[in-house]
Amino acid sequence: MTQDEHKEGIKGMVNPGRYGIERVAYWLMRLSGLGLLAYFIGHIYETSNILRGQVGWTEFLELTQTTEGHAILAIVIAMCVFHTVNGIRVMLGHGGIGVGKPARPDYPYDPASQNYRHKIGIYSAIVLAAVAMMYGLAVMFGE
Amino acid sequence: MAQVSGIADEQTSTPLSSSNTILLRISRFNPEHDDSSQFMEFTVPYERWTTVLEAILDVKKHFDHSVAVRYSCRQATCGSCGMMINGKPRLACFTKISELNSNVVTVEPMNNFPIIRDLAVKFERLFDTHQKIKPYLIRDDSELVSDEREFLQSPEEVEQYIQFANCIKCGLCNSACPTMATDSSFVGPQALAQAYRYVADSRDKGKDSRLKIIDDSHGIWRCHFAGSCSQVCPKGVDPAMGIQLLRGYLLGFRS
Amino acid sequence: MRESTIMKIHYGTALAAVALVAVHILMRLTQGFAESLEYESVLANYKFIPYAAMLELILILLAVHGFNGLRVILLELKQGRSYEKAVSYGCLAAMIALIAYGSRTIIMTNMGMV
């Protein structure tokens, strides 16, 4: 970013620790969205191999059915679950649901929008993502 | 007559018996002359109640007259003294050194605002976006005609918007917001919260025109409910709440 | 298009996708992960018209959602008239290209053109 505008730039997001879990969620949402998009494009390409017939398909499948491939898939699962659960939370928030009611603020000012409901939403998104990832790993490596 | 000198050393609270000191690191930068910013370090005494602003003014007074810093009310109502204090945007006059729990206090100009010099930053964009969202009651009879009285409004109706009316335009929220960190066209939490303040006022009839203004490619949709704005706001405005409630209108959740 | 319309589509596609992606993934799991990826079973899936239609729908929904998401991120990263135009049209083009490419797979497999 140009010095004269003094914008914090992307590095401002790399350090989400300052602003609590909501900021972490923001950052994960972006990452997972982009990750999923990348996977999605890859997935479309992957499936297009079916047009190359049984041999082509199996060939390509073997390329992905490796330990790295499974690890990537596990991350994708985690991203997908997090993005979905957090996405639903964010959508509710964006609709004005669960963000608290306007009221006279009293010192020390605790912002009502940064409430436990949304924090629970974020934590459960993370936990669910982790669980799903484990489950995926178990399924993929368990065989 | 009792002596008053001593307590209210003007602009700074005089260290009486202060044995506590901290290292104050001030970011110095004059874009007209310097290539990059540099920190200058000062050891300053403080008391339980000494604020960061007082410490900076202490430096300005006794060590280096040239520190550029904006201040006025020293009681967190004018919105002048926003700056990065130990990495977070805060009001210097509303942050006590003792509550930072650190022997080193680092002050830098607020992020996402162009620097004029040292700690003083340009506010033109904030003022412009504030004006853009039409921050006034929109209705035909807003100019009083001789004998009219007030528009009636119940205490409950006041409650609907009073929180947002507490905004002191300090810009801390704009400085903390992640969208602001890269998007210089984003209207920003300050202006969006004010848009909600007027929309939520039972006396206002300008909802539609305001919604139109913020429904723009760098408008309200560029907020992702990151919440940092609300976490740094020194006045409990909670812009994040206002923005989401406002978006509720655009999404058809509220009318 | 109004930004609010675009974003309504963004949320709408996301919501619709939740359900459909769930079905899509559950199919993988109910059939057993490895088996489900067997050439025959995949092909059979594609030939089953309701499922193929669902895949097509997912394809469109997620492409729209994903590339709009990308557009949003890019818009916020950098500003400027020509840049923003390029981002908007670029994302739209990529979206269309991806849908076309994916549809080709679905349609051709479904019609047995493999």
Next chain:
Amino acid sequence: MVESLEFDLIICGSGLAGLRAAIAAAKKGPNLKIGVVSKVQVMRSHSVSAEGGTAAVLFEEEGDTIESHVYDTVKGSDFLADQDVAERLCVEMPQEIHQLDHWGMPWSRRPDGRIDQRNFGGYSFPRATYASDKVGFFEMQTLYDTCQKFENIEYLNEWFVSSIIHDGKKFMGVTAIELSSGTFYTIKGKALIIATGGAGRLYSFSTYALSSTPDGLDMGLRAGMALKDMEFVQFHPTGILPSGILITEGARGEGGYLLNNKGERFMKTYAAGKMELAPRDIVSRSIMTEIQEGRGFKHETGVDCMKLDLRHLGDEKIKEKLGGIREISIKFSGIDPADDLLDIRPVCHYMMGGLHTNIDGATEIQGVWAAGEAACNSVHGSNRLGANSTSECIVWGKITGELAAEYAMNNTSSNPWPHHLVSAEEKRIYDGIFRGNGDVNPYEIRQQLTDTMNEKAYVYRNETNLVEGLKKIRELKKQTWKHVDDKAKEYNTNFSNVMELDSMFRVAEIVLLGAINRKESRGAHARTDYTKRDDANFLHHTLAYYDPNEPIMKTYPVTITKYQPVERKY
């Protein structure tokens, strides 16, 4: 070549008075080019700190009357107010409250939806209109936001105005420095409104914003206008320790008690009828008397103080009606008023004096008006009642805004621009101050000056102290503080700080001289060596004119319409 700008109407100062004037002028003359010039960013003006209320008669059907408001004001002023002016204030005020409401002011409301009012010192009816305890802040917000509607108002944020340019009779323009770039400008204009606020930073223990210095008053003084009644400085009874930040009179209006170290509500000895809600001068004197007679407390900083008790109001009422001071006392003093007593002490709070104007706010120079605290149209006489000042700012903001706009529309300046005056001013501030030499720290001089004022011209005064104070100030003035160590042009607050200090000397001298000359006790001016009011010799205003050697002191008659002075008792 000096950079130059041009407006039809220049408004110097952007507090309540300045912004109200801008709106009035913009409405009156939609084609006028109006420039609001302020040394702080426009909405950061000191007025945002006003807490308690704005006085107006709103409920005549419930027993209040304009007449009563006028009389309370005149009595509060210890009969030094010009009574026609006080009447103007009270008559104009109700519709201003309603106008503010129409512009979006978040007034606190009664259950029936009408605007609420609270009790305030010296009034015989609760008529302090309030919005929580942030009245000034919300009024500033409402005015600033409303200003955004008008396209013909331009804002010069952080421009320090240094002098007024006129041809001896008629206004022509001002000189100013743009702080961000350090550029010296002339701003030409047909009319000027001075709304530069009070000068309370003359005192080190003060409720004022740090920017409330007398440079605006001094500018007028140097341009040949008189300062009126400067010896009357209001000390608010309840400045919180150690910062001096104000605890609004609303705290007592809502029922707070003042306690001495015997735990007594000592106001019963001094004003049994009104107790804590007697006018400020009386309450401040009572506190100082209690302290002197050994019934005070010592704050941990070693300063004498008294206690303010709000505990019985209860947490909920404090939060609802006094949220701002709750924040202030928890944050700055570490005390929650719902649990504990607050340490308070009389604190410099308001300047009754200011630039001498007539009832319309017109000054002695054609084309220049003054409004707000910077002006002295004598509405407050020797003691202002709480909540009457924001009222004054609004009413005379509007009056002067309209009159100045009208004047700017009907006048064209024809005289040649006085370049020599601009060069002289440039010389004064650049050669005299910016490039000045010396080794005395101007900030320490400022501290000593303000401490001196605090010690020598506080609540109680006497000849010895005042004369000593004057001597001390003149000594300080001679030292070599007139230099600016910061040599950069950009955002050089060192430069503006020294210019502020320069103005402080001239105005402090006038405050002290006025106080020495007024050998009586009246309103906020309490002399221990002349304890009685002396209407025979001193029922007049004080005027002070600039002279390079020593101010020229004169007197000016008081306008008395209906109310003959009587003894002031509460």
